[in-house]
Amino acid sequence: MTGPITSEDDLIARYLRPLAADFPGAFDLSDDCAVLDPPPGERLVLSVDAVAAGVHFLADDGAADIAWKALAVNVSDLAAKGAKPIAYLMSLAFPETPQPAWMEQFAAGLRQAQDGFGLALAGGDTDRRPGPLSITITAIGSTPGRTPARQDAHSGDELYVSGTLGDAALGLKLRRDPGLAAAWGLSEAEAASLVARYLRPQPRLELRDALRRCAAAALDISDGLAKDLDRLCRASHLGAAVEVAQVPLSPAVAKAVGADPGLLTSVLTGGDDYEILAAVPATLAADFCAAAAAGGRDVTRIGALDGGSSVLLSGTGGHAISLPRSGWDHFA
């Protein structure tokens, strides 16, 4: 079926209904509502995030990558709470009726993402309107116990991050200007690995047990370490001290920063990493690292929370690093 999309029902039937086939409460997307039977005794965790062309992704990013990112950024919020994904609802706004080939790729990206993250499409809404293509997803997960909220950190908690930071920020720069790879001394494979981190964020669901059991507070790093750490500190009414030398870098980012030390600012303030920032009581730090390793994802201690009111990022000589701007803000 490669003919033009003739109606909203046609678009849903051809591209979206298959994504809901495994979720009985989706009623094959033939209803206005989805029905969800919550796992008995569990709490539900809900997140909503919109991504729009020109703001959160580039209009010429591949349709499969756009779909992946739209779902991944929401599932990443669930991952930070140690929740298991169940289902999602999706609101699509197209400026024009999409081409069948584009929708096919978009649906394929959603399929890869939902299978990878373990959730299904439960319902949605499709509109045509002026403005950029935008995809608003509400993701729903569940957890048997407490969730590590932003506001539950305590003075003395140790600060951990998962994976490596800055890959996506440098990946976006490379996506815009591939010539930078040579200037930074990166191989083709290294450059491609950074671009992939930008295009296909990976929610850290493998940290579920570690976060549920050990983290006092956690969030995903979507808007840069500096800004998201600031958010954690404000919500918990704490200060923080981070040693920048401890911030984990991938070999490719380390090489790029070596070639252009100014890139360290991008590593600390650039968004789109979708790694986890967690505050872990010192008594649980060893357990946290062990549970993370058991899940297959390394975590790195970068500093600690304190009773102060400032967030201090200090360089190798102990001097404070001043940052030009603390991450992305839509209205500042």
Added chain:
Amino acid sequence: MTGPITSEDDLIARYLRPLAADFPGAFDLSDDCAVLDPPPGERLVLSVDAVAAGVHFLADDGAADIAWKALAVNVSDLAAKGAKPIAYLMSLAFPETPQPAWMEQFAAGLRQAQDGFGLALAGGDTDRRPGPLSITITAIGSTPGRTPARQDAHSGDELYVSGTLGDAALGLKLRRDPGLAAAWGLSEAEAASLVARYLRPQPRLELRDALRRCAAAALDISDGLAKDLDRLCRASHLGAAVEVAQVPLSPAVAKAVGADPGLLTSVLTGGDDYEILAAVPATLAADFCAAAAAGGRDVTRIGALDGGSSVLLSGTGGHAISLPRSGWDHFA
């Protein structure tokens, strides 16, 4: 606090946080996720709908009316399933940083709506991006038992609608051209009542018991009776016969149709009524009407479902009424 909005956090703190104060799992909107403890043993019902300036409302509609409509259209979907509203998540996309006076009115409209419908803001997302102002809401409700889905109707079920139809469609016409009131012979109060039906749709939550106990299938009439009845029939693989003379009209709409019989098409195909269309087994019809009346909302029998494949709207003489177009479609 009437100074300009200086950041996303500022916008949230001043206008949105108060709307989440009664929902503990909203964490004062300081987190990326909301936590919801489902009522034990109940199923959750979820709906997502976006409204955008120029598509679903007029850009110069009042901010409080826009907010009301954005929430009401979602709660209306829950109402059609006999669900009790619990909470909502909201994604806002502004083309420019909004003015404080506008945001104040917008928040006031949300407050009126959420208090009226019995739910609270649990979480959200706020962006600035080109294109029309858009508001995407995911509403969550619960129900102890089965929900009347679109696809569960049977041949022989009687078709009922709540309230009166066509008010909002004529209200929109009057909103665009107030001079029509005189042409239709409407008083100022009658014209105002129709415009109010367009601006402030009323989810029929008072039909909850009637729908849960008696309806085989139900949906809200958002895109016009003709189109939504067609959807019900397609989902249930049935045909329908409706006597147009039985379609309930308000005194103002009856007067306008009397003056201009062509308006009957708008009554049958115009959207935005947000009344309920329900398929009720004949054996439960009396119970349905009694339960609806006990809830304070009249319902009217307009026809019945049959085993055929066509949807027949017949006029007073029994002749078929042909409609130029079956309601709104974003992609047709």
